Amino acid sequence: MKEARDTEYQFDEETGEEIEVEVRPTKHIKQSRTDPESGLFHKGEKERCFAYSHQTFCDRHGFVVRFKTVPGNVHDSVSFFDVYPVLSEKFKGKIQNLVLDAGYVTPAICRAVLQAGQKLYVPYKRPMTKKGFFRKYDYVYDEAYDCYICPQIKLLEYVTTNRNGYREYKSDPKDCESCPFLSRCTQSGNHQKTVTRHIWEAYKEEVNELRYTPEWKEIYPQRKETIERVFADSKEQHNLRYTRLRGLMKNEHQVSLIFAFHNLKRMARWTQ
Known part of the structure; x- marks a missing residue:
């Protein structure tokens, strides 16, 4: 992915001269020839590949309540707003806490959650600073x-x-x-x-202060037992790790079935 910067010339009607105007940088995004709707996914030490991501929310019992399939090059903090407003409106007044990982700690997300009257519990995110420099x-x-x-x-x-x-x-x-x-x-x-x-930095600072409360120590560790378990089971037992389908809609339909199986299995265990 590269950025290109260029200039254009526009005609000024008042002076009759050409004015040099700087064009905003444009990004050249790699696109798959076999599946243009997918996105180039890259995270940490993982190999780059064209893939899809699933923005998923579950309740404290591990039942998937909402999800959205997006191209793999869409960051989680961006696709968050494809799901959260709908989820918050549907369960208005019932959502008290939201637990997210460090990738969601942005001023926009913190503002949206706090303004909805909910508490946001997130982990500590180390400042991205060069070694040897002040934080x-x-x-x-x-x-x-x-x-x-x-x-x-x-x-x-x-x-x-x-x-x-x-x-x-x-x-x-x-x-x-x-x-x-x-x-x-x-x-x-x-x-x-x-x-x-x-x-909106004040909202982010308010969220970070919640890490020092007893509620954070009680609620945040439950994340590994809920949403992390949802993805672990779906990948290992229901083939969520790979896709053999092309197209955003087909992948979203497949994931709908996978999460439906997951919810039915959890419900069946409750009846035993």
């Missing part, structure tokens, strides 16, 4: 003055909000030039540190 939590956010404070007690003031919804806070290059921790802070040529903060 983001080393820069303290001052909510009253809307600024960040670096480890050397210097201010990073708000500058702008980018098109992705992140507020940018930048340091004064004069403060950074003589800083003894410059090599651990930034590699920018102008000696300026930039810290970003999403406009």
